[in-house]
Amino acid sequence: MKLTDIKKDFKENKVIYLMLSPIIAYFIIFSYVPMSGLLMAFQDYSPAGGIFASKWVGFKHFIDFFNNIYFSRLIRNTFLLSFYDMLFGFPAPIIFALLLNEVRNKYFKKTIQTISYMPFFISMVVIAGIIVDFTGSNGVISQIVSLFGGEKKNWLSKPEYFRAIFVSSNIWQNMGFNSIIYLAAIAGVDQELYQAASLDGAGRWKQMWHITLPGISSTIITLLILRTGSLLSVGSEKILLLYSPLTYKTADIISTFVYRKGLQEFKYDFSTAVGLFNSVISLSLIVFSNKMSRKFSETSLF
Amino acid sequence: MKQKKSFGEIIFEIINTIILSMVGIACVAPMVHVLFGSVSDPVALTHHSGIIYKPLGFSMTGYQLIFQNANFARSYMNTIFYVVSATSLNVLLASIGGYALSRKKLMWKNHIMFFILLTILFNGGLVPFYMVVKKLGLIDSRLAMIIPNAVSAFHLIIMRSAMSEVPDSMEESAKMDGAGYLTILYKIYIPLTKNTIAVIVLFSAVAHWNSWFHASIFLKDRKLFPLQLILREILIQDETSYIMQGVGDFRMSDVYAQVIKYCTVIVSSLPLLCVYPFVQKYFEKGVMLGSIKG
Numbered sequence: 211m212k213l214t215d216i217k218k219d220f221k222e223n224k225v226i227y228l229m230l231s232p233i234i235a236y237f238i239i240f241s242y243v244p245m246s247g248l249l250m251a252f253q254d255y256s257p258a259g260g261i262f263a264s265k266w267v268g269f270k271h272f273i274d275f276f277n278n279i280y281f282s283r284l285i286r287n288t289f290l291l292s293f294y295d296m297l298f299g300f301p302a303p304i305i306f307a308l309l310l311n312e313v314r315n316k317y318f319k320k321t322i323q324t325i326s327y328m329p330f331f332i333s334m335v336v337i338a339g340i341i342v343d344f345t346g347s348n349g350v351i352s353q354i355v356s357l358f359g360g361e362k363k364n365w366l367s368k369p370e371y372f373r374a375i376f377v378s379s380n381i382w383q384n385m386g387f388n389s390i391i392y393l394a395a396i397a398g399v400d401q402e403l404y405q406a407a408s409l410d411g412a413g414r415w416k417q418m419w420h421i422t423l424p425g426i427s428s429t430i431i432t433l434l435i436l437r438t439g440s441l442l443s444v445g446s447e448k449i450l451l452l453y454s455p456l457t458y459k460t461a462d463i464i465s466t467f468v469y470r471k472g473l474q475e476f477k478y479d480f481s482t483a484v485g486l487f488n489s490v491i492s493l494s495l496i497v498f499s500n501k502m503s504r505k506f507s508e509t510s511l512f
Numbered sequence: 513m514k515q516k517k518s519f520g521e522i523i524f525e526i527i528n529t530i531i532l533s534m535v536g537i538a539c540v541a542p543m544v545h546v547l548f549g550s551v552s553d554p555v556a557l558t559h560h561s562g563i564i565y566k567p568l569g570f571s572m573t574g575y576q577l578i579f580q581n582a583n584f585a586r587s588y589m590n591t592i593f594y595v596v597s598a599t600s601l602n603v604l605l606a607s608i609g610g611y612a613l614s615r616k617k618l619m620w621k622n623h624i625m626f627f628i629l630l631t632i633l634f635n636g637g638l639v640p641f642y643m644v645v646k647k648l649g650l651i652d653s654r655l656a657m658i659i660p661n662a663v664s665a666f667h668l669i670i671m672r673s674a675m676s677e678v679p680d681s682m683e684e685s686a687k688m689d690g691a692g693y694l695t696i697l698y699k700i701y702i703p704l705t706k707n708t709i710a711v712i713v714l715f716s717a718v719a720h721w722n723s724w725f726h727a728s729i730f731l732k733d734r735k736l737f738p739l740q741l742i743l744r745e746i747l748i749q750d751e752t753s754y755i756m757q758g759v760g761d762f763r764m765s766d767v768y769a770q771v772i773k774y775c776t777v778i779v780s781s782l783p784l785l786c787v788y789p790f791v792q793k794y795f796e797k798g799v800m801l802g803s804i805k806g
Contacts, residue, residue, distance in 0.1 A: 216619065219619055223615075223617075223618075223693075225692065225693040225694060226612045226615055226618065226693060227612075229608040229609065229611065229612040229693075230609065230612045230613070230624070232605060232608075232609075232662075232663075233605060233608075233609040233612075233628075233663055233668065234624070234627075236605070236662055236663040237627065237628060237631055237663070237665075239644065239648075240641070240644060240660055240663075241631040241635060241636070242631075243636075243640075243644050244635060244636025244637070244640035244641045244643075244644050245634070245635065245636045245640070246636075246640075247636050247639070247640025247641075247643060247644070248636055248637070248640060250639070250640065306535065309528055309531060309532055310532065312524070312525070312528050313528065313529070313532065314525070318529070318532075321536070322532050322533075322535065322536045324789050324792060325536045325539050325540055326535065326536065326539050327788065327792060327795070328539055328540065328543070328785060328788075329539055331718060331722075331781075331784040331785060331788050332543070332722075332781050332784075332785075333721070333722035333724070333740055333743070333780070333781070334722065334724065335722075335724050335740045335743045335744045335747065335748070336743060336747070336777050336780065336781055338747070338748055339743065339744075339746075339747025339748055339773065339777060340542050340546065340747075340777070342747060342748055343747070343773065344542070348561075350545070350561075350562060350563055353561040353562050354562060357562075382538070382539070382542075385535075386539065387795075387799070390795075390796050390799045390800070391799055391800070391803050394796075394800055413518065413520055413521060413524070414520075414521055414524050414525075415520075415524060447724075447725050450725075451744070451748055465638075468637065468638055468639070469638060472638055472639040472642070473638070473639070473642060473729055478639050478643070481638070481639050482637060482639045482640060485637035485638060485639065486637060488637075489634060489635070489637060493633060493634055496633065497633075
């Protein structure tokens with residue numbers, strides 16, 4: 211493209227470029243400038259000097275992180291929390307959608323569906339607040355457990371229960387909303403298959419197993435592969451609300467560690483290095499899983 | 513084709529109905545517990561054990577206390593301000609940005625899209641992002657709740673694909689009549705993509721209403737706190753002293769603490785819970801849009 215063409219285009223369509231300018235400016239300021247801030251990870255960063263005057267130290271902060279006594283614990287916690295969340299949280303909306311699809315009374319179906327979306331609209335703070343209230347030493351869970359002769363305790367302060375609390379509350383929060391996509395996929399299954407199957411004498415259970423499930427399997431596989439890609443990118447918001455030094459043993463993950471080191475202990479350079487390490491691994495997982503998805507189901511994010 | 517139901521089929525339906533009813537109950541039980549707890553007698557509430565399935569006595573003391581409380585009321589107003597301004601800005605920028613990006617003849621179109629999409633996959637992380645916001649002087653300012661979230665790459669993508677479905681002929685004939693880009697956007701594109709705009713408005717409003725993390729790192733001044741930060745103090749950090757200012761007798765604080773927690777949950781969640789059933793088709797549409805181009 212010649213310079214004169216560019217000039218002409220700008221002149222004719224200046225309104226369009228004016229419309230784009232706030233968007234471009236936003237991404238430069240809030241995405242690309244922070245990316246350049248990643249250089250801090252390779253410096254002994256001093257806030258007074260900024261990026262230009264700080265001393266370069268190469269991979270020092272990364273090596274510090276690998277030698278950190280919590281390194282293996284952080285990796286293990288991040289992976290396990292995410293893995294259990296996927297193991298139990300991934301099938302839940304599929305099973306829910308399959309069962310919901312078998313309901314013949316449409317008012318009952320609609321009601322359950324609407325109710326199941328409700329937890330999605332409750333804020334993270336409120337959900338964490340309810341968890342704190344219910345799992346307290348005199349909370350609902352303790353009271354129910356003590357009815358059966360169990361011991362009352364503060365469940366949230368015990369590292370061995372943290373993963374169960376995290377995963378089960380996630381399922382409660384997301385199952386209904388995540389089922390939307392599967393219900394849509396089920397609606398797309400060819401109805402003639404069901405008629406043919408029932409003529410052949412297949413019951414409802416068999417129809418579900420042999421028609422509905424295979425009918426949505428490509429959706430399931432795509433979502434599963436993409437979910438695998440985010441195995442190391444666990445969101446920290448809920449954990450920050452629920453964990454405490456008592457439960458760091460199972461609850462402290464890379465992103466909460468980055469938060470504490472960076473914004474509470476002000477080790478900007480070290481925290482940035484840990485964050486960068488996490489992003490690079492996550493990004494490679496996402497790119498890899500996306501390649502797999504494209505290969506197996508011909509759908510991909512990019 | 514009406515068939516008689518077999519015995520197995522009837523059993524299947526009964527079990528299925530029972531399971532789904534239990535799922536439904538499990539979804540609402542915690543909120544019902546909190547709702548009934550919030551209108552219960554504060555003393556009865558502290559002595560109760562197990563799930564609350566009916567109000568224990570009746571008292572509106574908790575609600576009176578939080579509505580009289582200046583801290584709570586101010587944070588509620590702050591949240592409304594943040595939600596309205598951030599959502600408006602999101603929608604405005606998504607519409608004009610989506611429109612500009614959907615122009616077929618846009619120069620460097622693919623490069624610009626790559627520039628935007630890359631930010632979804634990779635970012636500078638928490639500390640560099642925080643430092644940019646700090647350098648801009650947004651810390652402890654209301655703008656910190658609006659500007660850093662002004663644009664979403666996800667919104668741009670769905671607006672762009674909605675607007676590229678509008679037939680070019682409409683734009684061309686409008687141009688013949690002498691309409692400029694702004695008029696075309698306002699008179700043709702926005703009315704034709706109003707469903708997608710509704711999706712963005714709703715997702716964005718819910719996200720801003722419920723968000724707390726950015727507020728917790730960007731705001732130190734209590735006067736600017738949104739509702740969710742006050743809720744975090746009350747529910748998670750167990751700090752009810754600010755809200756107890758209306759309680760004359762400090763010995764009553766322990767008694768009121770529980771009922772106040774429940775009341776704050778209800779007052780903060782009720783607006784969304786009352787509205788979502790009426791607009792749920794937009795949320796369903798949003799999920800489908802996201803799954804096509806996430």
